[in-house]
Amino acid sequence: MPARSTPILLVEDTPSLARVYAEFLKKDCSAVTTVETGAAALDQLADGVPRIVLLDLQLPDMHGMDVLKRISAQALPCAVIIITAHGSVGVAVEAMRYGAYDFLVKPFSAERLTVTVRNAMERLRLAQLVDSFEKDLGRSRYHGFLGSSLAMQAVYRIIDSAASSRATVFITGESGTGKEVCAEAIHRQSPRADRPFIAINCGAIPKDLMESEIFGHMKGSFTGAVADREGAAARANGGTLFLDEICELAPDLQTKLLRFIQTGTFTPVGGSRLEKVDLRIICATNRDPLREVEEGRFREDLYYRLHVIPIHLPPLREREDDVLEICRQFLADYSREEGKGFARFSPAAEQALRTYHWPGNVRQVQNVVRNIVVLHDGDTVTPAMLPAPLGTPAGTAAPLPANGGGNGHGGAHAPAHAPAHFAPQAPSPKTVKPLWEVERDAIEEAIAACDGNIPRAAALLEISASTIYRKRLAWQAEGKL
Numbered sequence: 001m002p003a004r005s006t007p008i009l010l011v012e013d014t015p016s017l018a019r020v021y022a023e024f025l026k027k028d029c030s031a032v033t034t035v036e037t038g039a040a041a042l043d044q045l046a047d048g049v050p051r052i053v054l055l056d057l058q059l060p061d062m063h064g065m066d067v068l069k070r071i072s073a074q075a076l077p078c079a080v081i082i083i084t085a086h087g088s089v090g091v092a093v094e095a096m097r098y099g100a101y102d103f104l105v106k107p108f109s110a111e112r113l114t115v116t117v118r119n120a121m122e123r124l125r126l127a128q129l130v131d132s133f134e135k136d137l138g139r140s141r142y143h144g145f146l147g148s149s150l151a152m153q154a155v156y157r158i159i160d161s162a163a164s165s166r167a168t169v170f171i172t173g174e175s176g177t178g179k180e181v182c183a184e185a186i187h188r189q190s191p192r193a194d195r196p197f198i199a200i201n202c203g204a205i206p207k208d209l210m211e212s213e214i215f216g217h218m219k220g221s222f223t224g225a226v227a228d229r230e231g232a233a234a235r236a237n238g239g240t241l242f243l244d245e246i247c248e249l250a251p252d253l254q255t256k257l258l259r260f261i262q263t264g265t266f267t268p269v270g271g272s273r274l275e276k277v278d279l280r281i282i283c284a285t286n287r288d289p290l291r292e293v294e295e296g297r298f299r300e301d302l303y304y305r306l307h308v309i310p311i312h313l314p315p316l317r318e319r320e321d322d323v324l325e326i327c328r329q330f331l332a333d334y335s336r337e338e339g340k341g342f343a344r345f346s347p348a349a350e351q352a353l354r355t356y357h358w359p360g361n362v363r364q365v366q367n368v369v370r371n372i373v374v375l376h377d378g379d380t381v382t383p384a385m386l387p388a389p390l391g392t393p394a395g396t397a398a399p400l401p402a403n404g405g406g407n408g409h410g411g412a413h414a415p416a417h418a419p420a421h422f423a424p425q426a427p428s429p430k431t432v433k434p435l436w437e438v439e440r441d442a443i444e445e446a447i448a449a450c451d452g453n454i455p456r457a458a459a460l461l462e463i464s465a466s467t468i469y470r471k472r473l474a475w476q477a478e479g480k481l
């Protein structure tokens, strides 16, 4: 049954008839606007689209068909019901071809009119429902994301619903699953989209500088603080603050962040005045945050403050054929960028891409496709062009290290090369390396194995990410890296 406020535009040039029809409609609809000419109808439509247009064909200034054609051409979301005199049913049928929903032949009863209007309303409602389902199910791109799998449709829907709120979003997912892409999508989908999006990586900034990175500092507050500096919180005012690798945050800063979230205020390092900002916090980690809490590395109260809207990004191997959609898009993009002519993957290459378990997720796909495009030529990517471990002939390879998949079922689908350094070497004085070099190589190999993700490499090495950053800075300064 139509709501009483359903807007109806009644276009009828005979005032007495218009009054009768409006009276018929009053029971169901209070918002009936009556006009007598085609021009007035078009003006009304320009002001706002009603749900239903009741359209007489014989108008003083134009034919009702012209009004209908305008509505069709602009694909206005309303249902048109034609009112026609006895004898011009042929024209009414033609009107149906132009998208009219139904027609009424004068004279008609109140009941006939209300039933037709109700049916039109129901059809509009169903059409909108179908539209929204198509929109929800059919998305193969969403902001920076590619992929139409059901798992990703669910992610897009959560972002749609969460974007308008200020509630904190906690993104989890393996390395390379798109956590940063997700944070940006939330920001861009939100009413804060035209305000700043400030991202800071809690694992990449040395511990001593972190407080100033987030909250800023006053001139002279520590050695090197030569001027006042705004932190990320102040720069994100009005917008979104993305705290990436949140589990790497040192305990004292976890306490300060908790206070900031509770009060919305902070004091810059060396400052005495409280500053207030309005921002939305999004955080991400590729660790299991509850385990970090259980093992005492992450404050439980902070976890619950942050974990308001959780979004888990599924690993690529659980996203149906997204991997092929993503590979094809990257192949087109990188071929264009590198001036190559690749247009497709061969069926056998696609099979290899589809069955590989992608421990490095989308970031690894980027590396693999870039590698293919840079090192080869042609229009079709063949299995021989796939880099190891994808291109390894079956039976010659060792399984991938178990850490790659992150959830224990990685490694089951595809073979992989054993890295050269796993081969046993006979010890000799010549092969003994300085301890710093052994340490450096172990760290660099771990970083490479994690596709450049330092916090993940640190977790596998069971040291903190800031240790890695500190050591690398020192090696760089000494020319050892």
Ligand SMILES: Nc1ncnc2c1ncn2[C@@H]1O[C@H](COP(=O)(O)OP(=O)(O)OP(=O)(O)O)[C@@H](O)[C@H]1O
Pocket (backbone or CB within 6 Å): 144, 145, 146, 147, 173, 174, 175, 176, 177, 178, 179, 180, 181, 182, 285, 286, 326, 362, 363, 366, 453
């Ligand atoms: N669904 C996707 N479609 C297209 N590109 C993607 C998708 N997911 C991730 N990417 C791309 O893959 C790369 C890695 O994504 P991102 O940095 O967001 O991953 P992450 O989950 O934050 O990884 P990490 O835990 O290692 O920081 C980026 O270049 C990003 O643009």
Ligand SMILES: [Mg+2]
Pocket (backbone or CB within 6 Å): 179, 180, 244
């Ligand atoms: Mg990231």
